[in-house]
Amino acid sequence: MTPVTPNSSGVVERRRVRVDRGFSRSSPRPQERPRRRNQKTPWLYLAPALVVLGGLLVYPVYQLGLISFFEYTQAQVSGGEPTTFQGFGNYSALFSDPQFWQVLLATVLFAAACVVSTLAVGCALAVLLTRVRAVPRLALMLAALGAWATPAITGSTVWLFLFDPDFGPVNRMLGLGDFSWTYGRLSAFFLVLLEVVWCSFPFVMVTVYAGIRAVPAEVLEAAALDGASQWRIWRSVLAPMLRPILVVVTIQSVIWDFKVFTQIYVMTNGGGIAGQNLVLNVYAYQKAFASSQYSLGSAIGVVMLLILLAVTLVYLRLLRRQGEEL
16 A cells, blocks of 8 residues: 555645635635734724824814914904905915025024034933943933933023023133123024033933944944944944934934924023024914914914925935835
């Protein structure tokens, strides 16, 4: 009696029966159908969060865009005059205002300086955390988290006191006398930049430090044995491996620094002398609430939203072209 092998006629007959019953190679297997039905399961888990985001984000953005297309001032708010549709009239008035373009340029330059400074300080301190011992590392982490947890208005008030021309210790240490940091345009922007970096670098430091700790120690040891300096190790080894993390912290920093409000408003007393330190967020506040032109303030908010979306999408697109997985 010959044994039955995988190539025997009985197995071939069973395969033919399966084909005859309709299970061809092109038809999907029975076990694939439950997988298609299970694709809805993640959306069911995300549904509560999507509902909350829809109420807290989508609806306010919709109202913001809607108001920007109407004439909406204090007269319409009080009910004294009817609301009239303006179309793109508010945007036309906004784009024809020279002050808007000056404020936009100042906002872009100030946000770029804040982002670069925050990333530089945060990444440098993250590398430093991997080089020091446990006690200095703990002290630096606690100090950074304390700066991160400090409210923006409190930190701005403290920094104003530190650089006060009469009672501040910074002018005494530097021998500047009664020099006023908030009088000049560049010095005021520089003072606000220091405060923004001070309260923003802890997020970058903690995030990048966690990413560095996840890098295998053998990779760093091999680079050190090859004679690479610390800067070369960061540029050629750590930065490429931490690129997804750096993408996240960069986008977060761009969003936060582009819409800075509290630091500018508190430290420059509402935008500086004659509005020399205005940024878009403070400019929108002045138009909407100080001048009661709520439609113009909404138009500025829509422009800021579109700029941030465009910057984020372009940045992600460039990274995808480089083959990065996000």
